[in-house]
Amino acid sequence: xxxxxxxxxxxxxxxxxxxxxxxxxxxxxxxxxxxxxxxxxxxxxxxxxxxxxxxxxxxxxxxxxxxxxxxxxxxxxxxxxxxxxxxxxxxxxxxxxxxxxxxxxxxxxxxxxxxxxxxxxxxxxxxxxxxxxxxxxxxxxxxxxxxxxxxxxxxxxxxxxxxxxxxxxxxxxxxxxxxxxxxxxxxxxxxxxxxxxxxxxxxxxxxxxxxxxxxxxxxxxxxxxxxxx
Amino acid sequence: xxxxxxxxxxxxxxxxxxxxxxxxxxxxxxxxxxxxxxxxxxxxxxxxxxxxxxxxxxxxxxxxxxxxxxxxxxxxxxxxxxxxxxxxxxxxxxxxxxxxxxxxxxxxxxxxxxxxxxxxxxxxxxxxxxxxxxxxxxxxxxxxxxxxxxxxxxxxxxxxxxxxxxxxxxxxxxxxxxxxxxxxxxxxxxxxxxxxxxxxxxxxxxxxxxxxxxxxxxxxxxxxxxxxxxxxxxxxxxxxxxxxxxxxxxxxxxxxxxxxxxxxxxxxxxxxxxxxxxxxxxxxxxxxxxxxxxxxxxxxxxxxxxxxxxxxxxxxxxxxxxxxxxxxxxxxxxxxxxxxxxxxxxxxxxxxxxxxxxxxxxxxxxxxxxxxxxxxxxxxxxxxxxxxxxxxxxxxxxxxxxxxxxxxxxxxxxxxxxxxxxxxxxxxxxxxxxxxxxxxxxxxx
Numbered sequence: 222x223x224x225x226x227x228x229x230x231x232x233x234x235x236x237x238x239x240x241x242x243x244x245x246x247x248x249x250x251x252x253x254x255x256x257x258x259x260x261x262x263x264x265x266x267x268x269x270x271x272x273x274x275x276x277x278x279x280x281x282x283x284x285x286x287x288x289x290x291x292x293x294x295x296x297x298x299x300x301x302x303x304x305x306x307x308x309x310x311x312x313x314x315x316x317x318x319x320x321x322x323x324x325x326x327x328x329x330x331x332x333x334x335x336x337x338x339x340x341x342x343x344x345x346x347x348x349x350x351x352x353x354x355x356x357x358x359x360x361x362x363x364x365x366x367x368x369x370x371x372x373x374x375x376x377x378x379x380x381x382x383x384x385x386x387x388x389x390x391x392x393x394x395x396x397x398x399x400x401x402x403x404x405x406x407x408x409x410x411x412x413x414x415x416x417x418x419x420x421x422x423x424x425x426x427x428x429x430x431x432x433x434x435x436x437x438x439x440x441x442x443x444x445x446x447x448x449x450x
Numbered sequence: 451x452x453x454x455x456x457x458x459x460x461x462x463x464x465x466x467x468x469x470x471x472x473x474x475x476x477x478x479x480x481x482x483x484x485x486x487x488x489x490x491x492x493x494x495x496x497x498x499x500x501x502x503x504x505x506x507x508x509x510x511x512x513x514x515x516x517x518x519x520x521x522x523x524x525x526x527x528x529x530x531x532x533x534x535x536x537x538x539x540x541x542x543x544x545x546x547x548x549x550x551x552x553x554x555x556x557x558x559x560x561x562x563x564x565x566x567x568x569x570x571x572x573x574x575x576x577x578x579x580x581x582x583x584x585x586x587x588x589x590x591x592x593x594x595x596x597x598x599x600x601x602x603x604x605x606x607x608x609x610x611x612x613x614x615x616x617x618x619x620x621x622x623x624x625x626x627x628x629x630x631x632x633x634x635x636x637x638x639x640x641x642x643x644x645x646x647x648x649x650x651x652x653x654x655x656x657x658x659x660x661x662x663x664x665x666x667x668x669x670x671x672x673x674x675x676x677x678x679x680x681x682x683x684x685x686x687x688x689x690x691x692x693x694x695x696x697x698x699x700x701x702x703x704x705x706x707x708x709x710x711x712x713x714x715x716x717x718x719x720x721x722x723x724x725x726x727x728x729x730x731x732x733x734x735x736x737x738x739x740x741x742x743x744x745x746x747x748x749x750x751x752x753x754x755x756x757x758x759x760x761x762x763x764x765x766x767x768x769x770x771x772x773x774x775x776x777x778x779x780x781x782x783x784x785x786x787x788x789x790x791x792x793x794x795x796x797x798x799x800x801x802x803x804x805x806x807x808x809x810x811x812x813x814x815x816x817x818x819x820x821x822x823x824x825x826x827x828x829x830x831x832x833x834x835x836x837x838x839x840x841x842x843x844x845x846x847x848x849x850x851x852x853x854x855x856x857x858x859x860x861x862x863x864x865x866x867x868x869x870x871x872x873x874x875x876x877x878x879x880x881x882x883x884x885x886x887x888x889x890x891x892x893x894x895x
Contacts, residue, residue: 271893280799280889301803307889308801319796319892323462335455336801380800392893 225257225420226291226310226387228277233286235272246272250286252438259414259421261431264440270424271392273440277422278313278390279306290388308337312381312419314410316393318373320365326376327352327361333383344383351379354416355409371402378409382417389414391423395430407433451806453813460813463786471818474782478822479829481775482869485768486830489865490857491837492764496757498853500750501612510552510723511610512733512745514545516714519737525730527749531742536714544739545721550732552722553608558600558690559683559717560697563593563666565653570637573649578637594636598627598654599684599717600693608722611687614850615644616675624692627652628675633685642848644676654686656696659703667699726750772869775822776876779815783880787811787887794884795891804885811881812874819873823866830865831857 230252236245246269254260262270275281277290282303288295290310298306313319320329327348334344352361355375357368365373374394381389391410395403407423407430414421425431464471500509517531546554571577601609603621611618619626631641639646650673655666669692677687701711721743723732729747736743787794794807838855845852 275890275893278799280795280892303889304798304801304803307799313796313799313892315796315799315892317792319792319799321462321793321796323466332459332797333800336451336797336806338451384801 225255225414225418227256227258227289228252228254228388228420228422229287229289230277231287233273233276233283233288235269235276235281235284247276247440250440254420254422254436256291257414257418257420258436259411259434260423260436260438261434262422262424262438262440263426263428263431268440270440274390274392274422274424277388278311279303308333308384310386310388312384312386312389314374314377314381314389314391314394316396318365318370318377318397320373320376320380322365325362325364326357326368326372326379329365329376330380330383333380337384339384347383348379351382352376354382354413355379369402370398371405374398374402374406375409378406378413382413385417387419389419389421391421393425394423395425395427403427403430451802451809453809456806456809456813457817460810460817463790463810463814464817467786470782470785474778474818475822475825477775477778478772478819478869478873479826481768481771482823482826482865483830483833484771484826485765486827486857486862486865487833487837488764488768489761489861490831490834490855492757492761493857493861494834494838494853494855496754496761497856499753499757508608508722509750510726510729510732510745510747511608512721512723512729512736512743514719514721514736515742515744516712516716516718517742518740519742525748527744527746529742529744534712534714535740537716537719537741539715541739541741542716542719545719545736545741548732548735548739550723550728550735552724553605555602555605555608555720555722556690556716557718557720558693558697558715560598560600560656560693560700560711562596562598562686562696563655563657564596564686565655565668566592566594566636568592570650572646574646576646578639578646593655596633596686597684598686598688598693598696600688600690600697601720603689609720612678614641614676614678616648616673618675618677619687619689619692620674621689622691623689624669624695625671626674626688627654627671627692628677628687629673630685630687631676631678634676636685641676641678641850647673647676649673654696656699657703658699667696669696726754772872776819776869776872779818779873779876780879782818783811783815783877784883786814787880787884790884791887791891792894794887795889795894798887798889799892807887808881808885811884812877815873815877815881816870819876820866820870822873823869826869827857827862827865831855831862 230250233247233250234245235247236243250273262273264270276283276288279298282299283295293306293310324332330348330351331344334347349361352358355378357372357375360368360372368376394410395406398406410421423434431437515531516535516537518533518535520530520532542554542556545551569577569579603618606618618628629647634641634644634647652671652673653668654671655668657664657666721732723729726747729745733743733745797807834855838853842852
């Protein structure tokens, strides 16, 4: 498949300070994802699914191990470099949508382009095109609170694509949606992955959702994992 | 992200909690109002007090007498003049050429007779009797002899003249005159009744002694104003153009007779130094030229120091109020950071850098502060104006010159900007805290 980035993770460890000491959330994780691949990451609560997503998405600096996303070695990134990586390479979709309530749907989509320094006219056009792509062209001027859960998530998907990312990371994207909306959202993600040429990683508890992905990775709480797509 | 984008986002952030934002802005506004009102009142009081000390003239004003300086009096505010000495055009030119002198206004004085009937009907229909006057005996034939001072009215703002009622005579007019409060007393009136003499017509005569008689040239003059003036001793003030011919007529008397006038072409001069702290040098320069001077410089400088202390204390109180208000901004923003952890995480997840988030919160703080500062400064000036109205009512009831509350534009702008800057400083800690939040907050439950 064209587009997307390949992911290669070797010996990934990630720890958090905890009252009882250091909590190792990821332990010796290996992962390979082909460019343009579609992987569902599953596992029980506390298994480190979101942490894996955070590390691959640059929300957190790599602590130990190796992780390469496309040509980018995450081990060398911190601060502004990590922000630039998130801005240019990654698109996030969250369970809670993460829309700013004070902005309209179009402005939420534009915001990502704003942070990337895109000029106002260009980002307005891009937001309009993306909202059209997720079927919400007519809701562009609505505030998030005026949209249903499914619509909000579609706006969030449009926003995640604003800067043309090559890696889409979705953390429980259907966790707050009813079955119908969940299907719409996941089908949209799958379609856009193909159309826009992205690698897609979806973290989910939902087995049905996970089963849609051609590759699945299961993380077990507190156990080392060597997985491959 | 451009500043415009940051300001737009910050404004949305402020608007998201309108109640909290309004309360925060109000606290800053009240503090800024207190600050600007205190400064306005302090500044106005300062101007009023100094104006009173300078008799309505410039603070750097110096009176020059047609007399030689007394060496023992040079440093005194109210210097006693030495022996009389003519003050002529050449002397005035020399004084004007002194480096510390900004302007020289010559004064001409003469003695005039004012025809005053026993009973005078005023414009308001009431009558007063000159017998009720104080301290002056009416001469024969209903005449009062007065000193008429002539000055260049165009430069009245540089003269120690305060208008208590009406206005000054028009420059160049030979038929308009202003009377002093001393002259009011001749009619048994006090300064609170100054308005009553406006419009009164006086027959003013310049006397001249001939060999066998005294003849006067009469001019009918209308009283257009009542003034408190210290430019020169005299109960009547008129444009110099009206006084010169009268003086020339009287000086041509065959003998001194009862209307002896000093031979000096000018009865004095009012000199304005370039600044208050150059008054001493200007006075020394004039003394070197050979003339006696007096100026309330020491008194003004001393009072000015006390007033400055009062201003600093009041400004300090206002600043403390502002500082307390800005703590409110810190509190509001800390609450906002706590509430918006996930939003900040999302912003970072979609590419915001730490400094973008820092700027966002600093601008929010600045917006709250600047809006509060603007509202408060305008409100404070209004408050000061209200106080001014009340104070003016009292002052005028006492026959005193009113005050005009004024806050210099620079202070007003500084108030608004200062509130904004203080707010930005107050927002520094919350903004820093927000900027340091990890992007991972976006995926926290």
